[in-house]
Amino acid sequence: MSDKLHSLEYLCEEYLKNNYIDPEMSEKLGVKRGLRNPDGTGVLAGLTNVCDVVGYDMIDGVRTPRDGQLIYRGIDVQDIVKAAYAEDRFIFEEVIWLLLFGSLPTAEELADFKVTMEESRGLPENFVEDMIIKAPSPNIMNKMQRSVLALYSYDDDAEIQTLKNILRQSVVLISSLPTIMVNAYQVKRRVYDKKSMYFHMPKPGQSTAEHILRTYRADRKFTHEEAKLLDLCMVLHADHGGGNNSTFACRVLSSTGTDTYSAIAAGIGSLKGPKHGGANIKVMEMLDDIKANVRDYDDDTEIKEYLRRLIRKQAGDRSGLIYGIGHAVYTKSDPRAVILRTNAEHLAYEQGFGDDFKLLCAVERLAPQVFAEEKGNKNVCANVDLYSGLIYRMLGLSVDLYTPLFAISRIPGWCAHRIEEVVFANRIIRPAYKYLGVRQRYVSLEDRR
Template identity: 75%
Template sequence: MSVNQEFEKTGSIAYLCDEYLKNNFIDPEASERLGVKRGLRNPDGTGVLAGLTNVCDVVGYDLVDGKRVPTDGKLIYRGIDVEQIVRAAYAEDRFVFEEVIWLLLFGSLPTPHQLASFKQVLEAHRELPKDFAEDMIMKAPSPNIMNKMARSVLALYSYDDNPEEQSLTNILSQSIALIASLPTIMVNAYQIKRRVYDRQSMYLHLPQPGQSTAEHILSTYRADQKFTKEEAKLLDLCLVLHADHGGGNNSTFACRVLSSSGTDTYSAISAAIGSLKGPKHGGANHKVMEMLGYIMEGVKDHSDDAEIAAFLRRILRKEAGDGSGLIYGMGHAVYTKSDPRAVILRRNAEHLAVEKGFEDEFRVLCAVERLGPDAVREVKGTKDVCANVDLFSGLIYRMLGISEDLFTPLFAISRIPGWCAHRVEEVVFANRIMRPAYKYLGHEQEYIPLEERG
């Protein structure tokens, strides 16, 4: 019997909670009074400047005379607007996630020869070490794929002949191997979860040569291994748009914090996965799909903007939806007028939405994107709100037949190149352990001998 089960059996856990609350309290207003920047946010909502990076820039506003001025959002990988990358991918009808991995890791666009060689290296690392799937995944299944991915990444430490070395050569080698193998880990973990927890058949397909990352995921995920190029390209697009989002997002910052301590690559990446699992960070598209269900049911005419806007106001007043008062997929810490990822996904997902019978749901989400900002301003008085990438990503995954169990894990697959790029930068250039300060608010008390405590 676990300690927690024993507490629950005896009723002690309620007592312990009461004991904690009796002796612990921090007034949220104390943060403002003492100049503490909660969430590492400045009073104007901007992030506290904590480091320097060449990897990625997220542009959502201009600072004019110390004030934020809204501007169209831009996502910039190594100086290149992601919009240019996406347009090139569709104009040239090819997959580009592997190119983005190279760009984020090394800082420049690969030559044709470099890209071809890099793809071969990634392919070579997709298959997991001998008996890894059986020993590390099948024998210890998890109902949550993110937890299984984090544990599997930590387990790979034991399969590395040189896991601790902090040289650039070693960290890059580890990074490339993790980027290549994490999709295989994800699909294997999902298939075992299906068998053990969902009581459904599982399919463990081997990686196929010559496939892009998106094709590899769909091929190993689907029972018949069949998919169209349009489906794979849309998944490739999602991977590209989630590949990085600056050094300050929670999971990347977690990776950099651990990296600053000198710990190994596997520990740093596992921590990033744990951060991304949090619903405040990587799980928002689940809530968007839940909200979409409420709208589809609660709005009679899905083409009526007035009716949809009225329902959104009800959501904000906690009269509809899940009672949170939030329009999921709306709002961002940096973007003000637009999130370029949401714009790109909307533009490129429409055709497949119509083809697969999701046109109605897609149109409703477009209405939320269009009407949501005014509803938020009217009810909450909040300015500069726009749709974010989560508004459309969940529906795209559903259109591709991907289980909600994999929505956040796919985010991790997309983001690991960014995590690795920031880890390399932290180790090579920052070279100082992160150590912010916390203000102590506890009161002084005397030590009382055990026999005198009542």
């Protein structure tokens, strides 16, 4: 083992000796790192009818802050949420239809679609035993990704690129992935956590949110308010435009003509990265750290000083970040954060999470002030991750499922963008990289030193 480690260390040294890229070269050569423009806006890489993310106005060429909007197929998500609560119904399935097809379903269409989704929640025969139980994973995202790729083998028409076939595959994946997620988690509990695992069969007539809570919990019990709150989280995570990393990854693979399972697996792999899908976990770690170090939760001055220490890398994980604050597009407000804060308050206090909720509200209120004082940046706001992690904790969901739930919610958006890429774009995505390596001549093996 020591020889192997020594060899790996040598290989690392060899790599670093011969490879270096000066970060300043990006600026000198006009490279748009992260596909971002100098003003922070994203490089325009495509067109879409699926979703619009509005976080600022361009006035006389100047990026001007404004309250954020999230728009699904031309409909403000605020209006969708208002309808869900005014009519007291689950609405994620309606959003799936809207994102996939571009219109609101009629009552008859929605009823039929829900039945189709229910029938698609089951997995192929022996799939759980062969693909999940026999090959457990400590990370549910990796198991979900592998399971999606495995479903390719159960599809006789896996490679067919017609609109009809991709829509069929999309509905199956959207419907079955919650089942895969819960089953993968149960196996992870048994193998890695040394706890009991239990498998509950899907119950007809339940929404996706109800299905998740029923199959996740040992007693299969949950309240209507809990399921409504999970449904709300899923609606708000269903899409966020074509430029977010996981959706773009899905589009990049789709542009090559690859199959649906490979493209969706790419989205899951992208979302697994902590810079993308894992931020709500970091928010909860930060919240626990604040609770351990702030004595008076009602003292804005004490909370501000602790946030200041976070920015100065003197507290928390020393990253200099206040998790749940700031966004690449939103400036004055993230509508998803506003909606979650408004609708989570009652359950937070009812379930005994009042102090946690109050602290996060204080972070949302005070962090922009601290950023302005420390960095001169006045255009930061809370993002959706500030509250989503707390909601999952309130629902008794394991932290293992925080990012997988994001993936479950985002698959409708991935599928909608994949279809758009295949049907309309019809051109492989292929950006360029500038070569900075030095020229060297080939040296014969016997002459190398």
